[in-house]
Amino acid sequence: ASVFRASEHQHIRYNPLQDEWVLVSAHRMKRPWQGQVEPQHVETVPRHDPLNPLCPGAVRANGEVNPHYDGTFLFDNDFPALQPDAPDPGPSDHPLFRAEAARGVCKVMCFHPWSDVTLPLMSPPEIRAVIDAWASVTEELGAQYPWVQIFENKGAMMGCSNPHPHCQVWASSFLPDIAQREERSQQAYQSQHGEPLLVEYGRQELLRKERLVLTSEHWLVLVPFWAVWPFQTLLLPRRHVRRLPELTPAERDDLASIMKKLLTKYDNLFEMSFPYSMGWHGAPTGSEVGAKWDHWQLHAHYYPPLLRSATVRKFMVGYEMLAQAQRDLTPEQAAERLRALPEVHYQLKAN
Amino acid sequence: ASVFRASEHQHIRYNPLQDEWVLVSAHRMKRPWQGQVEPQHVETVPRHDPLNPLCPGAVRANGEVNPHYDGTFLFDNDFPALQPDAPDPGPSDHPLFRAEAARGVCKVMCFHPWSDVTLPLMSPPEIRAVIDAWASVTEELGAQYPWVQIFENKGAMMGCSNPHPHCQVWASSFLPDIAQREERSQQAYQSQHGEPLLVEYGRQELLRKERLVLTSEHWLVLVPFWAVWPFQTLLLPRRHVRRLPELTPAERDDLASIMKKLLTKYDNLFEMSFPYSMGWHGAPTGSEVGAKWDHWQLHAHYYPPLLRSATVRKFMVGYEMLAQAQRDLTPEQAAERLRALPEVHYQLKAN
Numbered sequence: 250a251s252v253f254r255a256s257e258h259q260h261i262r263y264n265p266l267q268d269e270w271v272l273v274s275a276h277r278m279k280r281p282w283q284g285q286v287e288p289q290h291v292e293t294v295p296r297h298d299p300l301n302p303l304c305p306g307a308v309r310a311n312g313e314v315n316p317h318y319d320g321t322f323l324f325d326n327d328f329p330a331l332q333p334d335a336p337d338p339g340p341s342d343h344p345l346f347r348a349e350a351a352r353g354v355c356k357v358m359c360f361h362p363w364s365d366v367t368l369p370l371m372s373p374p375e376i377r378a379v380i381d382a383w384a385s386v387t388e389e390l391g392a393q394y395p396w397v398q399i400f401e402n403k404g405a406m407m408g409c410s411n412p413h414p415h416c417q418v419w420a421s422s423f424l425p426d427i428a429q430r431e432e433r434s435q436q437a438y439q440s441q442h443g444e445p446l447l448v449e450y451g452r453q454e455l456l457r458k459e460r461l462v463l464t465s466e467h468w469l470v471l472v473p474f475w476a477v478w479p480f481q482t483l484l485l486p487r488r489h490v491r492r493l494p495e496l497t498p499a500e501r502d503d504l505a506s507i508m509k510k511l512l513t514k515y516d517n518l519f520e521m522s523f524p525y526s527m528g529w530h531g532a533p534t535g536s537e538v539g540a541k542w543d544h545w546q547l548h549a550h551y552y553p554p555l556l557r558s559a560t561v562r563k564f565m566v567g568y569e570m571l572a573q574a575q576r577d578l579t580p581e582q583a584a585e586r587l588r589a590l591p592e593v594h595y596q597l598k599a600n
Numbered sequence: 601a602s603v604f605r606a607s608e609h610q611h612i613r614y615n616p617l618q619d620e621w622v623l624v625s626a627h628r629m630k631r632p633w634q635g636q637v638e639p640q641h642v643e644t645v646p647r648h649d650p651l652n653p654l655c656p657g658a659v660r661a662n663g664e665v666n667p668h669y670d671g672t673f674l675f676d677n678d679f680p681a682l683q684p685d686a687p688d689p690g691p692s693d694h695p696l697f698r699a700e701a702a703r704g705v706c707k708v709m710c711f712h713p714w715s716d717v718t719l720p721l722m723s724p725p726e727i728r729a730v731i732d733a734w735a736s737v738t739e740e741l742g743a744q745y746p747w748v749q750i751f752e753n754k755g756a757m758m759g760c761s762n763p764h765p766h767c768q769v770w771a772s773s774f775l776p777d778i779a780q781r782e783e784r785s786q787q788a789y790q791s792q793h794g795e796p797l798l799v800e801y802g803r804q805e806l807l808r809k810e811r812l813v814l815t816s817e818h819w820l821v822l823v824p825f826w827a828v829w830p831f832q833t834l835l836l837p838r839r840h841v842r843r844l845p846e847l848t849p850a851e852r853d854d855l856a857s858i859m860k861k862l863l864t865k866y867d868n869l870f871e872m873s874f875p876y877s878m879g880w881h882g883a884p885t886g887s888e889v890g891a892k893w894d895h896w897q898l899h900a901h902y903y904p905p906l907l908r909s910a911t912v913r914k915f916m917v918g919y920e921m922l923a924q925a926q927r928d929l930t931p932e933q934a935a936e937r938l939r940a941l942p943e944v945h946y947q948l949k950a951n
């Protein structure tokens with residue numbers, strides 16, 4: 250048998266944070282692609298559209314008029330999946346039919362008054378304002394709810410129904426599934442090894458280097474060893490930080506700068522506005538905010554769907570839905586490609 | 601507080617088979633859709649295309665020529681994610697960096713010599729031949745591998761790169777992630793309750809009726825209580841059957857008939873060839889085939905992505921990728937809609 254090379258030989262890798270395995274089959278990148286090609290949306294978005302419900306001064310579905318905001322703008326989602334009041338489904342009559350109450354709120358946060366910008370095209374102070382707004386909403390909703398999920402769906406490919414730069418915040422009375430998994434894994438790691446899983450993981454990646462994409466004084470971005478999406482990344486603070494509101498002003502400024510660099514690299518990869526879903530995970534909040542959550546390390550996941558080009562995505566279907574996630578290039582190859590990309594946005598290059 | 605109604609009030613439901621929760625927010629169907637609309641592929645597929653590598657007599661990527669098959673046809677995937685020989689990555693040097701060997705085979709199975717048919721348009725004896733081929737390949741590959749995953753990606757929306765009716769078979773030296781979850785859950789249920797989880801579940805659904813889609817002498821199709829995809833279904837034998845090869849001739853004929861009915865309903869829902877990923881799960885195989893696997897019940901999952909129409913799908917993005925699956929109509933509403941659809945295919949209706 251020959252010597253193992255990750256880029257040549259299929260193998261499985263373990264995700265210790267979410268307790269999952271991924272099949273890595275890098276040799277599969279050699280196959281020709283004959284499947285669906287995504288429509289490329291190159292329409293120019295107008296800077297201001299009075300009919301777009303996310304724009305300053307526009308009228309929303311419920312008749313409310315948006316203020317003429319000039320920074321970030323947070324408001325209640327007009328079609329929330331979670332509402333503050335909902336009756337309890339009551340006790341279950343059989344162990345295979347379990348339903349429980351769910352309460353919460355869903356908010357939308359606009360990042361900027363203009364519809365024709367995205368985070369990588371915003372200035373560091375403008376991105377810093379978004380970070381401050383993320384910290385505040387975590388604090389505000391976290392006072393009542395045990396989980397505050399901040400997430401951004403970017404691009405039509407990710408089901409995003411509005412080009413205006415924005416994210417969503419869904420706070421819930423329950424710990425969602427993936428939060429529960431991360432809770433279990435981080436809790437177990439801490440009790441076995443005496444330190445937070447992701448603090449040790451970040452330290453190891455700084456030593457091993459091959460999966461690093463960006464580093465700064467306070468942050469690192471890497472393609473995790475167990476990444477599932479082709480260009481998935483993990484954004485981690487160097488210091489042990491449990492939640493967004495704990496970040497110092499210097500850490501927030503530095504975060505704005507590293508986010509701008511990462512998202513610029515993403516856009517530069519296929520010279521297009523790169524689609525993704527991203528979100529923040531930190532220690533649970535709510536009434537147990539003071540409890541022992543030291544095993545948690547704040548982090549953001551970026552899950553971009555594209556694989557080969559601006560129009561060829563990775564489909565997580567058949568085998569992935571029924572058996573196990575599978576990826577077609579190694580995390581190390583993905584990190585190398587992202588590292589090599591310029592930190593100046595292709596749209597901002599002097600001609 | 602008002603009385604709980606599943607179709608009005610958000611709640612969470614537990615999936616005891618895969619140990620996961622789903623957020624059910626049926627009131628959300630009321631929101632207008634402004635997001636991505638899928639391209640509708642209405643091109644007619646030629647019955648025979650000598651350049652299509654899945655057709656009888658065609659030349660494949662590796663230069664092999666397909667036989668002039670007239671039933672099903674099984675061959676090795678020319679770009680397999682799993683190969684029989686791959687060196688071992690060796691021991692891990694850190695608990696957060698775990699990789700393991702993966703070996704296996706990937707096959708493709710054509711259902712029919714014609715490219716312009718799909719399972720619901722095939723005759724029951726032709727579908728029966730597919731079922732027999734599924735049973736044989738499970739037996740053949742199961743002699744060596746602990747898991748044989750049969751799955752079908754149907755439609756361009758599901759990443760299917762070839763319109764010719766076919767499925768894939770990936771056999772692996774490891775138990776994939778979802779198989780492991782189902783193993784754990786069924787094992788635990790059996791030891792707690794003394795009978796297989798899915799046998800009891802099927803019995804309960806027959807009593808409760810509201811989630812049933814189809815029943816026959818030997819089979820049932822239902823929208824599971826914990827379904828995640830809008831029109832997801834679960835296909836279960838009434839008898840306790842661990843693996844496909846155990847099915848009797850009568851059960852196979854009946855399966856062909858109920859599959860044709862289910863897939864006809866799916867196509868009739870939006871009057872289009874309905875996309876989905878589907879796959880079979882049964883007791884593990886390989887060297888442990890004789891071991892105690894009585895807690896397993898054979899079943900097939902159908903995961904169709906469409907939500908509102910032939911062109912508006914459910915996006916499993918942001919919240920779903922970072923927190924928890926979320927659905928927009930109740931499983932009971934989905935079952936009711938599927939039940940009401942005719943069992944005669946819209947393309948075969950007399951005009």
Ligand SMILES: O=P(O)(O)O[C@H]1O[C@H](CO)[C@@H](O)[C@H](O)[C@H]1O
Binds near residue numbers: 758760
């Ligand atoms: O059918 P193909 O071309 O092999 O590939 C398709 O199914 C595979 C198994 O579900 C996925 O890994 C691929 O992403 C998908 O495009």
Ligand SMILES: O=P(O)(O)O[C@H]1O[C@H](CO)[C@@H](O)[C@H](O)[C@H]1O
Binds near residue numbers: 635918
């Ligand atoms: O942004 P929207 O329109 O609320 O909706 C989008 O994000 C939600 C949260 O991830 C998903 O549940 C929807 O399927 C998706 O279309």
